[in-house]
Amino acid sequence: MATPHSDLITVVVADDQSVIRAGIAAVLDAEPDLSVVGQASDGRSALRLVAQLRPAVAVLDIRMPGLDGVAAAAAITARHPDTRAVMLTTFGLDEYVYAALRAGASGFMLKDAEPEYLASAVRVVAAGGAMLDPGVTHRLLDRFAAAPGPAEAALLQCLTRRETQVLVQVARGLSNAEIAAVLHISTATVKDHVAMILGKLGVRDRVQATIAAYEGGLIRPGLA
Structure with a gap:
């Protein structure tokens, strides 16, 4: 385990399978800018470590005994908003995702993601971004996006026409630069629109905004 420094991204890893947990920790700790400061075998232990160590990122297995990864993520984001959660699963369409x-x-x-991709995800999330495995993003939304609800649809009405156009592209997985090219506006303008969208919808990142777009019926499953 690397000795943490102020310029390192600190990480807690939680998985009930010791071999997998150790492997993930070794992969992340081998990166010069990442430091695994704690390991847990279940959700409750992960919560205790996050409260004690305040890592930048908690990497959580979804399926763990006692308190599972979903409940742990909810508790961590509510109690320790400075710690971001990355979920790991063996299956791309895990029912809990x-x-x-x-x-x-x-x-x-996914647990079988390339080591460098997992490390990259930790960096992106630590920087305030969001990252979904590209191999399952659309399939996940196709399976889990609910029919539009009146509350969610009404929430989207607070967006301007341009903000709605930007949100559609965000939900399709485009970067700010790609959105700028599609809508013929500057990247800086896209960044400003994304910030306004997150604020109006009361969400913390692009993943949550994408979910809102699906739940509000702005994007239909299978048509993104």
């Missing part, structure tokens, strides 16, 4: 994202998780990765 959508619930985890709704609970406030900022990332969702």
Whole structure:
């Protein structure tokens, strides 16, 4: 375990399988800018470590005994908003993934992802971004996006026409630069619109905004 410094991204890893937990920790700790400061075998232990160590990122297995990863992510994001949660699962369409994202998780990765991709996800999430495994993003939304609800649809009405156009592209997974090219506006303008969208919808990142777009019927599953 690396000795943490102020310029390192600190991480807590939680997985009930010791071999997998140790492997994930080793992969992350080998990165020069990442430091695994604690390991937990279940959700409750993860909560205690996060409260004690205040890491930048908590990497949580979704399925753990006692307090599972979904409940742990919800508790962490509520009690320790400076700690971001990245969820890990063996299955791309785990039945708990959508619930985890709704609970406030900022990332969702498969356990068999390439080591450098997992490390990249931790960096993106630590910087305030969001990251979903690209191989399952649309399939996940296709399976779990509910029919538009009146409350969610009404919430989207607070957006301007341009903000709605930007949100559609965010929900399709485009970067700010790609959105700027599609809408023929500057990247800085896109960034400003995204900030306004997050504020108006009361969400913390692009993943949560995408969920709001699906739940409000702005994007239909399978048509993104």
